[in-house]
Amino acid sequence: MQKKLALAAAVIHGPRILFLDEPFEGVDAVASVTLKQMLQGMIARGTTIFLSSHVLEIVERLCSHVAIIDHGKLIAQGSLDQLRVGVHAHRETLPTEQMESSERLTLEEIFLRIVGRESPSHPTQELSWLS
Incomplete structure (x- = not known):
């Protein structure tokens, strides 16, 4: 819950650059799909996103x-x-x-x-x- 709140606070102002550290760690499957869709939408609108992750399949699909x-x-x-x-x-x-x-x-x-x-x-x- 705390991770979701921190993410909401980070994106609420529509930043042009966003830094995320292990955003998919400890996130359930439904939240993971929602997060991927949200990040893809932000990227499509021109947001630059830096993320660190050990889950390379996600990095491969998003970055x-x-x-x-x-x-x-x-x-x-x-x-x-x-x-x-x-x-x-x-x-x-x-x-x-x-x-x-x-x-x-x-x-x-x-x-x-x-x-x-x-x-x-x-x-x-x-x-x-x-x-």
Whole structure:
């Protein structure tokens, strides 16, 4: 409830620039859909929105430009297409079939490649607290 109130206070005056920190954290599915629609409407009316999020699927759907920060350092920025190209600029030895599949990389896959980590083959090795 407090998050919704803070968001309402932030947007009530129709700001031209809006900064949101993890706006989808702790929000139920209905509120999430409503929030996405509201943000898309604000963007369509010319509002610039900066948001931080660990939910990369949402970032991929909402944002025209992305900045990737790893351990407090900005390591990549640009549109999704620019980031896809950047992944391959750093990986010149990728096989042709992987190069062609770059058009389908998700933001999560781009992030993992840029920060130098691949998806673990056995997730429980990475999440030892689950064992």
